[in-house]
Amino acid sequence: MALLCDLIVCAADARFGLPETGLGLIPGVGGTQTLPRAIGLGRASALLLAGEWLDARAAVQSGLALRAVPRPRLDASARALARRVARIEPTVLRVAKAAVRRGLDVPLAEGLGLERRLGSALGPSVE
Secondary structure: OHHHOOOOEEEOOOEEOOHHHHHOOOOOOOHHHHHHHHHOHHHHHHHHHHOOOEEHHHHHHHOOOOEEEOHHHHHHHHHHHHHHHHOOOHHHHHHHHHHHHHHOOOOHHHHHHHHHHHHHHHOOOOO
């Protein structure tokens, strides 16, 4: 489920893995597609094929999680991040997320064009 999140704040004792292959299944809900994009093919293959796990520190280092905090501070840290995001105009967030997601699978020049088109739809930029 974490792979469907835009920003992940985890407890310092959290562990991340996809144990489905050990059960004779493949991960559903896009796990085989989102994990390699999030942490790279090699590390994702270790989790998907060998049943390895990432601890919180490795999740942060790999870019899967934004930060790991002591469990007693988890709720407050996640809420503080949510408040920061909530202060941003929703349309800007939606467009920025679209630029990132849609730009992942295209060449850089095409991604830059996408960014310009989406950004210009928001109105004049501040120089």
